[in-house]
Amino acid sequence: MKFRVKAWSKTGRSRVGELELGSCPHTFETPALLLSTRKGLPHFISPQLLPSLPSPDSFLLQCNPLHFIEGIPFETVSRIGGLHDMLGLREYALAAAPRDSDVCIPESNSSNKFGASFETPSGRHLIKPIEYMKMISSTKPDLWTTLADEVPAWVSQKRNRTSVDRTVKWLDECIGQNVTGGAVFGSIVGGSSIEERQRCAQEIARRNVSGYWIGGFGLGESMEQRPALLHAVVTNLPEEKPRQIFGLSLPEEVLQGISAGVDLFDSTYIYDLTIGGLALTFPVNGTEPHPSDYQLNDNVSDFTKINLKATIYRKDESPILDSCNCYTCQNHTKAYINHLLNVHEMLAQTLLEIHNTHHYLALFRTIREAIKGDRFEEFKHKFIQGRREASVL
Amino acid sequence: MKFRVKAWSKTGRSRVGELELGSCPHTFETPALLLSTRKGLPHFISPQLLPSLPSPDSFLLQCNPLHFIEGIPFETVSRIGGLHDMLGLREYALAAAPRDSDVCIPESNSSNKFGASFETPSGRHLIKPIEYMKMISSTKPDLWTTLADEVPAWVSQKRNRTSVDRTVKWLDECIGQNVTGGAVFGSIVGGSSIEERQRCAQEIARRNVSGYWIGGFGLGESMEQRPALLHAVVTNLPEEKPRQIFGLSLPEEVLQGISAGVDLFDSTYIYDLTIGGLALTFPVNGTEPHPSDYQLNDNVSDFTKINLKATIYRKDESPILDSCNCYTCQNHTKAYINHLLNVHEMLAQTLLEIHNTHHYLALFRTIREAIKGDRFEEFKHKFIQGRREASVL
Ligand SMILES: [Zn+2]
Ligand SMILES: [Zn+2]
Numbered sequence: 001m002k003f004r005v006k007a008w009s010k011t012g013r014s015r016v017g018e019l020e021l022g023s024c025p026h027t028f029e030t031p032a033l034l035l036s037t038r039k040g041l042p043h044f045i046s047p048q049l050l051p052s053l054p055s056p057d058s059f060l061l062q063c064n065p066l067h068f069i070e071g072i073p074f075e076t077v078s079r080i081g082g083l084h085d086m087l088g089l090r091e092y093a094l095a096a097a098p099r100d101s102d103v104c105i106p107e108s109n110s111s112n113k114f115g116a117s118f119e120t121p122s123g124r125h126l127i128k129p130i131e132y133m134k135m136i137s138s139t140k141p142d143l144w145t146t147l148a149d150e151v152p153a154w155v156s157q158k159r160n161r162t163s164v165d166r167t168v169k170w171l172d173e174c175i176g177q178n179v180t181g182g183a184v185f186g187s188i189v190g191g192s193s194i195e196e197r198q199r200c201a202q203e204i205a206r207r208n209v210s211g212y213w214i215g216g217f218g219l220g221e222s223m224e225q226r227p228a229l230l231h232a233v234v235t236n237l238p239e240e241k242p243r244q245i246f247g248l249s250l251p252e253e254v255l256q257g258i259s260a261g262v263d264l265f266d267s268t269y270i271y272d273l274t275i276g277g278l279a280l281t282f283p284v285n286g287t288e289p290h291p292s293d294y295q296l297n298d299n300v301s302d303f304t305k306i307n308l309k310a311t312i313y314r315k316d317e318s319p320i321l322d323s324c325n326c327y328t329c330q331n332h333t334k335a336y337i338n339h340l341l342n343v344h345e346m347l348a349q350t351l352l353e354i355h356n357t358h359h360y361l362a363l364f365r366t367i368r369e370a371i372k373g374d375r376f377e378e379f380k381h382k383f384i385q386g387r388r389e390a391s392v393l
Numbered sequence: 394m395k396f397r398v399k400a401w402s403k404t405g406r407s408r409v410g411e412l413e414l415g416s417c418p419h420t421f422e423t424p425a426l427l428l429s430t431r432k433g434l435p436h437f438i439s440p441q442l443l444p445s446l447p448s449p450d451s452f453l454l455q456c457n458p459l460h461f462i463e464g465i466p467f468e469t470v471s472r473i474g475g476l477h478d479m480l481g482l483r484e485y486a487l488a489a490a491p492r493d494s495d496v497c498i499p500e501s502n503s504s505n506k507f508g509a510s511f512e513t514p515s516g517r518h519l520i521k522p523i524e525y526m527k528m529i530s531s532t533k534p535d536l537w538t539t540l541a542d543e544v545p546a547w548v549s550q551k552r553n554r555t556s557v558d559r560t561v562k563w564l565d566e567c568i569g570q571n572v573t574g575g576a577v578f579g580s581i582v583g584g585s586s587i588e589e590r591q592r593c594a595q596e597i598a599r600r601n602v603s604g605y606w607i608g609g610f611g612l613g614e615s616m617e618q619r620p621a622l623l624h625a626v627v628t629n630l631p632e633e634k635p636r637q638i639f640g641l642s643l644p645e646e647v648l649q650g651i652s653a654g655v656d657l658f659d660s661t662y663i664y665d666l667t668i669g670g671l672a673l674t675f676p677v678n679g680t681e682p683h684p685s686d687y688q689l690n691d692n693v694s695d696f697t698k699i700n701l702k703a704t705i706y707r708k709d710e711s712p713i714l715d716s717c718n719c720y721t722c723q724n725h726t727k728a729y730i731n732h733l734l735n736v737h738e739m740l741a742q743t744l745l746e747i748h749n750t751h752h753y754l755a756l757f758r759t760i761r762e763a764i765k766g767d768r769f770e771e772f773k774h775k776f777i778q779g780r781r782e783a784s785v786l
Contacts, residue, residue: 039733039736039738041738041740046439046442046740046743047724047740048441048442048445048720049439049441049442052441070736071732071735071736072707072728072729072731072732073707073708075708076707076708076710076728079708079710080710080726080728080729086725086726086728086729087729088724088725314465314466314469315466315468315469315472317469317472317473327441330481331440331481332479332481333473333479335465335469335473335479336465336473336479336480338465339464339465340432342464343432343463343464345432345434346739347434347439347440350439
């Protein structure tokens with residue numbers, strides 16, 4: 001892994017970096033989005049379709065080794081050559097973490113000193129560091145995060161302290177297995193306690209890791225609590241190493257993270273939109289929305305997204321966005337996507353996911369340009385203001 | 394549409410032709426397979442993945458206007474520019490017919506003098522020629538077949554006669570609507586009656602159509618009955634026009650059709666294999682199968698196909714076929730496909746469908762080369778013999 005910061009905001013901690021991972025031939029600019037996957041597969045987009053997404057932005061994938069617990073034996077994955085070879089994704093960068101938002105939910109009540117517990121569709125699994133490291137050594141990701149004891153925002157100060165102690169101990173146990181290959185990101189927890197967040201960041205910053213994974217967000221803390229918690233973490237981390245976060249997914253939350261100096265984000269938001277039949281339409285590239293572009297006769301559409309299940313799109317022969325150059329907008333009409341949704345054809349989700357991914361990656365590009373031009377805080381303010389106005393119209 | 398026969402078998406009626414359709418830029422060699430679709434979409438293979446299949450062979454698609462009855466309004470399809478534009482398949486040749494094997498099944502008891510009845514997931518639909526032609530003029534296929542009154546093999550001679558009378562009448566009514574654009578294939582029926590097959594073919598041969606659609610097969614007739622029925626049809630048709638058939642799907646049945654002089658086939662067999670978790674492995678290109686290549690410890694695999702659900706493939710790190718250059722075999726192992734099937738990931742079907750389509754199209758290529766080299770009947774005999782031996786092993 002190689003990482004270097006190449007531009008800083010003068011106002012605030014946001015920054016643009018350059019990231020290289022494993023044998024992936026691409027260089028990624030950060031802040032960047034990691035596309036989430038299920039069993040190593042991007043949601044709704046077959047591996048063969050991935051090349052139609054913007055390059056290199058879409059070559060950065062998040063994967064979860066726990067998804068394979070009840071499937072193929074880890075020894076077989078290993079003998080095939082790891083996930084890259086098994087999934088046919090050799091040009092892609094794979095970042096592994098044991099948590100995700102829709103399959104493996106951390107279950108802090110059942111975690112104990114031996115390992116972290118996850119609630120999954122196949123029941124509850126207690127994962128110990130040694131087992132986790134077997135998964136990592138078999139799946140061979142380019143980057144992996146250490147096992148974390150994540151807790152929700154409402155636990156006691158004592159539980160927060162325990163979670164930090166365990167997470168630091170597990171980091172040492174994970175690294176102690178001496179699995180070679182991928183870059184290690186040290187997990188940082190501490191719930192909604194400023195002191196524990198600081199303590200955890202300071203402890204982890206002393207370890208020999210390539211970067212940091214900031215866990216324990218998106219678990220009940222409020223938008224207002226978050227900046228101070230992020231500040232407590234990031235100010236205790238070396239500036240030259242990358243920082244990944246999980247659990248910030250709305251555009252407003254991503255902007256909060258970027259302001260705090262976070263470099264890597266997850267794409268849960270895209271998945272949630274697509275599942276709901278929604279398509280992103282907010283302006284990127286600083287162009288303003290034209291109210292006349294939208295037909296807002298349904299309950300869910302606003303100026304930031306439209307609900308393609310709505311009857312008004314049944315005969316709408318225009319693409320989601322005239323200005324979008326994604327595969328979906330170049331080839332299909334709203335009427336066709338509305339039809340596919342009505343008849344429960346999975347191509348609806350594929351087309352929506354392509355558009356939404358395209359659109360969200362475009363937002364990240366715009367953000368990077370804003371940071372480089374030292375206009376990020378202004379962009380953030382205008383963007384949030386615009387979304388707020390749009391959603392009350 | 395352009396069609397010319399460019400090579401004949403000296404022994405038998407099999408032939409190689411060249412077909413051009415609509416504005417599709419490709420020239421297809423026949424005998425050819427039309428890939429079947431559901432609501433215009435190829436099974437399991439997103440439109441964006443189609444280019445990974447062999448070109449130009451995979452650019453020939455079968456579509457069914459009846460699939461859109463309960464979906465998008467036909468006027469909207471028309472305003473979008475027809476199926477080519479709506480589906481984003483502008484380079485593809487689309488051949489329309491109202492029958493298919495898994496969504497619209499002809500229901501001869503409910504057909505009457507006004508129209509043909511089809512059993513569909515959304516109930517029974519009686520389709521009259523004028524309604525059918527509205528669908529054709531909206532969907533704008535490159536080729537369409539006239540409405541047929543198909544009957545199963547066991548109906549009375551009287552019912553066979555009625556079906557021919559109706560099918561001829563409906564052809565005149567369909568053509569009478571003067572829908573311009575696609576080439577017209579006249580439907581030929583007659584069930585299992587040699588005389589009615591002859592009479593129908595003679596009647597339709599007198600009409601101004603570009604080719605022929607041979608219906609009423611795959612509806613209960615035996616393999617032994619079929620050659621005489623096909624002979625009765627084909628010998629009454631002009632040689633210079635193409636002949637399409639529906640309902641012959643096993644390799645042995647396709648070879649029967651080709652021997653009789655049929656040029657175009659449907660791909661129901663591929664779909665059935667994929668649904669069953671089966672991958673084709675029979676030798677094409679004249680290479681003999683090596684028994685040691687296969688592990689035949691399960692109940693369904695034989696030397697012509699393997700059942701990837703079988704436990705023996707759980708740790709098999711080789712591709713379906715080492716010699717196959719399809720996307721699936723170039724990128725994935727049997728173990729991974731077995732895993733995907735076990736965890737019900739739809740990518741399993743996508744990968745199987747890609748391989749099976751690739752393999753079946755290769756068989757068609759081999760058949761065309763055999764006809765050109767005047768070795769077809771020999772190839773057919775060896776192929777059927779080999780499959781028969783394989784399936785009793
Ligand atoms: Zn788009
Ligand atoms: Zn293959």
